[in-house]
Amino acid sequence: MSSRFINWFKFSSPATFYPLARKISVVSTVVAVVLIAIGLYMSFFVAPTDYKQGEGYRIIFVHVPASWMSMFIYLVMAGWAALGLVFNTRLSAMMAQALAPTGAMFAFLSLWTGSFWGKPMWGTWWVWDARITSELILLFLYLGYMALRSAIDDPRRGDRASAILLLVGVVNVPIIYYSVKWWNTLHQGSTIRMNQETTMEETMLLTMLIMTLGFWAYSIAVSMARVRAVILERERSANWVRELAEGRT
Amino acid sequence: MLEPLYWIIRRDLTIAMRRRSDVFTTLIFFVIVVSLFPLGIGPEPGTLRLIAPGIVWVGALLASMLALEQIFSADHRDGTLEQMLLTPQPVALLVAGKVLAHWLVSGVPLVIIAPLLGLQYDLSMDALQALVISLLLGTPTLSLIGAIGAALTLGLRSGGVLLALLVLPLYIPVLIFGAGAVEATVSGLGGQSHLSLLGAILVASLVLAPLATAAALRVAED
Amino acid sequence: MAEFFHMGGYGLYVWGSFGVTALFMIAEPLLLRSRSQQIKKRIARVARLEQEVNQ
Numbered sequence: 001m002s003s004r005f006i007n008w009f010k011f012s013s014p015a016t017f018y019p020l021a022r023k024i025s026v027v028s029t030v031v032a033v034v035l036i037a038i039g040l041y042m043s044f045f046v047a048p049t050d051y052k053q054g055e056g057y058r059i060i061f062v063h064v065p066a067s068w069m070s071m072f073i074y075l076v077m078a079g080w081a082a083l084g085l086v087f088n089t090r091l092s093a094m095m096a097q098a099l100a101p102t103g104a105m106f107a108f109l110s111l112w113t114g115s116f117w118g119k120p121m122w123g124t125w126w127v128w129d130a131r132i133t134s135e136l137i138l139l140f141l142y143l144g145y146m147a148l149r150s151a152i153d154d155p156r157r158g159d160r161a162s163a164i165l166l167l168v169g170v171v172n173v174p175i176i177y178y179s180v181k182w183w184n185t186l187h188q189g190s191t192i193r194m195n196q197e198t199t200m201e202e203t204m205l206l207t208m209l210i211m212t213l214g215f216w217a218y219s220i221a222v223s224m225a226r227v228r229a230v231i232l233e234r235e236r237s238a239n240w241v242r243e244l245a246e247g248r249t
Numbered sequence: 250m251l252e253p254l255y256w257i258i259r260r261d262l263t264i265a266m267r268r269r270s271d272v273f274t275t276l277i278f279f280v281i282v283v284s285l286f287p288l289g290i291g292p293e294p295g296t297l298r299l300i301a302p303g304i305v306w307v308g309a310l311l312a313s314m315l316a317l318e319q320i321f322s323a324d325h326r327d328g329t330l331e332q333m334l335l336t337p338q339p340v341a342l343l344v345a346g347k348v349l350a351h352w353l354v355s356g357v358p359l360v361i362i363a364p365l366l367g368l369q370y371d372l373s374m375d376a377l378q379a380l381v382i383s384l385l386l387g388t389p390t391l392s393l394i395g396a397i398g399a400a401l402t403l404g405l406r407s408g409g410v411l412l413a414l415l416v417l418p419l420y421i422p423v424l425i426f427g428a429g430a431v432e433a434t435v436s437g438l439g440g441q442s443h444l445s446l447l448g449a450i451l452v453a454s455l456v457l458a459p460l461a462t463a464a465a466l467r468v469a470e471d
Numbered sequence: 472m473a474e475f476f477h478m479g480g481y482g483l484y485v486w487g488s489f490g491v492t493a494l495f496m497i498a499e500p501l502l503l504r505s506r507s508q509q510i511k512k513r514i515a516r517v518a519r520l521e522q523e524v525n526q
Contacts, residue, residue: 040489049479056481059488066492105495113488120484140418147414149442151405160468161401168397168461172419175450179422184431222499229507236514245514 012089014231015240021231025224028217035214041205050204056120063113065212066106067131069219070138077145078170081163087239091227093159094234096166097149098227102219103143110135130184132178139171155234253338254346261350264323272320276358278282279312280311283366294371299469305380308366309359310420313388316355316410317416318394318402320347325403328336331470335359340452340463348459349389356388377446379434386447387427393451393458394419398454400465 011017043061050057077096086091114132115125126132148165152158237242265272286304287297315467324330333343362385372380398416402408426447430440478485 044475054481055479056484058307058478058481058485062488062492068522078511079437102481102499105499109492109495112491116484137418137421140414144415147411148401151402151407151411157468157471161465164397164461164465164468168419171457172422175422176418179425179446183425212510218496222503225503225507226499229503229510232510232514236517241514242518245511245518 007228012087012091014091015093015238016237017091018228018231021224021228023132025221025228028221028224030096030130032214032217032221034211035217039207039214040115042203042210047204047207048201053121054118059113059117061207061211063110063117064208065215066113067110067135068212069215070103070106070110070142072216073106073219074138074141074166074173075170077103078166081166084159085163085167090159090234093163094227094230095223096163097159098223098230099219100142100146101226102150102222104146105137106215106219107135107142111139128184130177130181133180133184136181137175137176141173145169251260253276254334254342254349257343257346258271258350258353261347262353265350265354271316272354272358275312275316275355276362279308279359280362280366282311283308284369287369296371297370298435301367301372302376302380302383302428304370305363305366305429306428309384310417310424311389312359312392313356313391314395314413314416316351317392317399317412318401320351320392320396321403321406322399325469329419330466334467334470337380339447340466341459344396344400344459344466345455348392348462350394352389352392354391359388360384369372372431376435379414379431382444383427383430383440383447386451387423387446390414390423390447390451390454391420393454393462394423396462397458397465399463400469403466403469423447 011020039061043058047058047061049055077099080092080096083089084096109134114135118127119125144164147161147220149158149162152161232241232245273289283305286300290296290300323328324333334340336343360381367377367380395412395416398412398419401415402412405411426443430443430447433440433443476482497500
């Protein structure tokens with residue numbers, strides 16, 4: 001291999017990745033704090049009041065980024081799972097494992113904020129809307145993955161079994177989404193419509209974008225910190241981990 | 250190539266016939282669950298007719314899940330499964346055979362008894378027909394998807410509950426189209442499009458699910 | 472100031488959303504930190520014990 005190329009597989013070893021993960025985590029923590037601070041300021045002081053929904057619409061500045069992140073993280077986990085199955089790298093499975101709780105948290109937050117938005121707008125905490133229902137099913141998929149992961153004691157089997165589950169899940173997600181959408185359009189009993197595209201002001205869109213990037217950086221920071229914990233736990237009998245732990249305390 | 254398929258189905262059916270009580274347990278569970286709903290909701294025929302498709306389908310979903318663990322567990326315990334993975338036959342084919350046998354034993358009885366339960370809910374002839382066809386197309390998919398979950402949780406401590414947690418979210422499209430087909434027939438819209446979607450899902454899972462199950466079995470037996 | 476928290480009548484909903492989101496996103500890193508410190512302590516303790524046994 002030419003020396004101009006980085007040998008990516010070098011970083012697939014937990015021992016070399018461990019210090020790198022710390023650097024990435026620190027940098028993205030800073031980025032996340034700055035972006036979310038700007039995003040929060042814009043959410044409350046810059047973005048104008050919506051003429052239809054009043055101040056209540058400001059909820060979307062956390063709701064939409066949380067929903068996006070919950071879906072995106074699931075895709076990333078499936079990507080890591082595929083990499084892990086193809087190249088048989090332990091680190092890929094650890095990355096998927098480290099992302100799962102954050103993804104589940106965002107799925108939950110998406111449902112929570114969605115319901116706090118729905119109460120004043122629709123007069124009810126919960127609606128069996130296609131998107132809300134899909135988000136709930138996504139949360140179930142996260143919980144299933146985490147349950148399977150923690151039920152298997154042998155780490156190697158756990159890595160591969162949960163990777164297969166992720167791939168099965170990611171194939172199913174579009175089918176689930178379209179079936180739920182289909183189901184929802186056939187049952188137009190409730191007259192609630194979410195898809196009315198109100199023209200969004202540019203500042204609103206920008207605020208949402210900044211918050212999303214902030215959540216993104218947050219997810220990277222937290223997952224890097226968690227992958228470090230996972231590495232320590234799983235490699236605890238390795239020499240480098242021993243030396244590291246003794247040096248610290 | 251199809252000879253091993255035939256033999257594995259024959260073998261599994263023979264074993265199942267020796268333990269006939271398992272088949273009846275699933276069936277009785279299905280009947281009891283479906284019969285509980287009128288007791289909880291009230292005997293109003295109009296309401297019951299409205300909720301019948303959903304209830305029969307959810308009942309079938311839960312009943313077919315009960316038996317899932319048994320697809321591989323006995324063969325796993327006595328080491329047969331390990332031997333099967335060592336044979337030169339493609340594992341996906343063996344899996345397909347086992348799933349088919351499992352469906353014949355646990356799915357087909359549900360399809361046969363379903364019209365009787367539909368009568369309890371005063372469904373019309375057309376609706377009963379749609380119910381049978383939708384179950385006929387849907388329950389094999391449930392067995393195929395369920396087999397993936399059964400293979401992933403093979404031999405784990407909390408296998409049964411975990412299996413439900415993994416598999417139920419993946420069952421949702423089948424539930425939607427299956428119950429939807431009956432409902433569309435009841436309301437006079439016609440359930441053809443639902444049924445063809447169910448068929449499409451069946452074909453897709455027939456191709457993909459045995460591969461995933463085979464991979465999961467290899468992981469579990471490693 | 473009170474008007475700001477009132478949010479034009481949507482106070483409960485806006486602060487309910489932002490508040491819980493903030494709570495989760497602050498709690499998660501903190502929990503993670505305490506978890507990794509515990510792991511490090513446990514590894515160090517095991518290493519110390521093994522050294523004592525070997526001596």
